[in-house]
Amino acid sequence: MAIFTVDPAYNPERAGRITPATKLAPGITMAKFLGGYGSQTNMNHITDNTDRLNLAKNYAIHAKLMRHVISNQAEFNNHRMIVAEGLYVPAEGETPQPGSLTFLKQKGRAVVYELRGINGLISNQKTFDLAKYLKDTTEFDMLSLSYDTFNPDESLTVQLIITTPVIKNGWEVVYKNEIETRFNENVQTQGELTEISL
């Protein structure tokens, strides 16, 4: 068990009403996890502030993780880590399968990231480097290096999916630190990151 160290200046427990403007880390607000281009949404459907706070606390772990990458200018200066899929709001009648990524995204415990270069495109090689870097320097429940060929042009897309543990009272967390590689949402390897190419 570990205690997640939250910056008092960005502790969502002290933020009052949680809104998209609530700051989670320097330069990172809740909005960053709402506007991912794969799952743009708002927080209007979450009316209870306790639920909003739980969401913010989960994203606080992700925000710290993002700052960890941004601060490494030597390695990732010419690359931007963006949120591709943040908060997931299922369609009416859709029930996310418990434990699935959509279920965890609904809780703020899973976020899908992309690493984009100067040209705005996903940098496949650098994403692998980022996965390796995060594996070595951060903690999480699961780090998935996710490849797919969903694009209509059948090009390869690589993303990082990071899931975080349940936060208990006092910011207690238990990290599993598991890693895996996925291809078209099928697990290829567990316990190792594999760079996939076409």
Place this chain on the structure above:
Amino acid sequence: MYKVDLNTNSGTVEPDGYKDPKKVFPRKEYQGKASTNFAARGIKRNNLYIGGGHVGLDLGLREGPSSKYPKNQVRESVSGHVTEIDDTPGNERMLFKHKTGSGVEMRADGTVIMSSTNHMIRISQHDEKVIIEGNGELFYNGNLKLNVSGDFDLNVGGNYNITTGGDKVENIKGGVRQTVTKNLESTIIKNKTEYVAGSMSETILRDKVSITKGASSEYVEGDKEIFVGYKDPDDGSGDLVGDFIITTANTFTTTSDNINVLARDLTAVGDEGIIGGTNIIMHNYNMYTGHSINAGDNITVPTIYNDTQVTTGHMNIPVVYGDLQGTAHQAITADVTNSQNYADPVAGGGVGADQGYTVTQNSNADIPVDATTRVLDGINSTTAVTRVDLDGADAYLHQGNLGIRNVRIDIGDDIKDAIDKTTPYGGLSSRKLTTPEIRSKMRDPANARNEDFTASQATEGKLAAMWINKVAPDAGRIVKASDTKVKGRTPFPNSKNGNKTVTT
């Protein structure tokens, strides 16, 4: 040459003005090497924090060649601030960089980069004017609030597109005026509600079509008027333009305390039913009754026609119950009360007067009465058939141009499915999705197994057929979880009892 006094306290200065009480110079990377700044020699490149592009945004930055000594004038401060004026051919640039990576850079091609690793604040006490000849793209990964004290004028030469993942809320304290030169089209997948505290007016100068697949209700507390068509001229002597048709397949109910139906030519027919009431007065030209007429008081008629009478005379009723008043034609000579039409057999007597009653005898043949034909001005009219039995009613209702319209809307739900994608998308979305959104849905194995969803996305060209491949075609680098060296936690393999750990 200068001498470092290692015994000097911080704050004291050697006589020649130099000091290095913390012994930070030369820096680690310069130890044993020439002290000329690496950037000046092209060994190192100082860059601002850029952080990469964004989705669909190419920053278009290309790094020039390395600096050539002595073309690059570099100044680097103790804390790490850097200024560079580089005259290296192909890399003529100027850099003003803060130790955090913030700063300003002017590159060889004239590109100016302003970067901040923290806040960016710009203040002007007067006007600001911006002219950009090319394109612009703004990404705010957080929130954006734009406050304008005065007017906000937005002039767009081309299209004005808004996409929002959440709601759009407009609070307008004044009015709204919108002028649309061409068409206005809105597609609403869910519901639409309008609240108008005042009046609502709608003027349509051409046709209006309203199609409702479900039920339609309209409640009016006050009066409601519907006016259709026009008269030209206004006295109705000329053209009368405008038809009003209401049909319903099952029941049409009109209820009111007072209903007025007025027409120059009125047709109300049906196979069965009731017309009239206890105090209803009926005026008509002809009336055909299939079975009986029951008058509670009097029937006053100048002539009674019988549909079986073919000879002269006008009465051939088999049986009459009750009393008859008046003078029958064949009973004139029986009017002995008033006359004596033979000679008085006794002298002094006289003949009687003429009969006291007369009767008009019409020798014209009866008009054959066709029960299905309207009689107008003494002749059968061929313009209308007014008697309706069950077959006739069915013909009216289901075959004639005045019959019931068969209203069936979007029978196969094709229109609905084109708007609301819930059904074709297997219940996973009511709207069209982008490929990144599809990818997001596919994170759930249950969604990936939803064949309606995947098939429709593939059909629409949003999901490549290759998505079904479960095995990666090729692999490159591999890193295992056990390769992780956690600082201060992972022991060296040969450390005794794991006491020595990785520290860098």
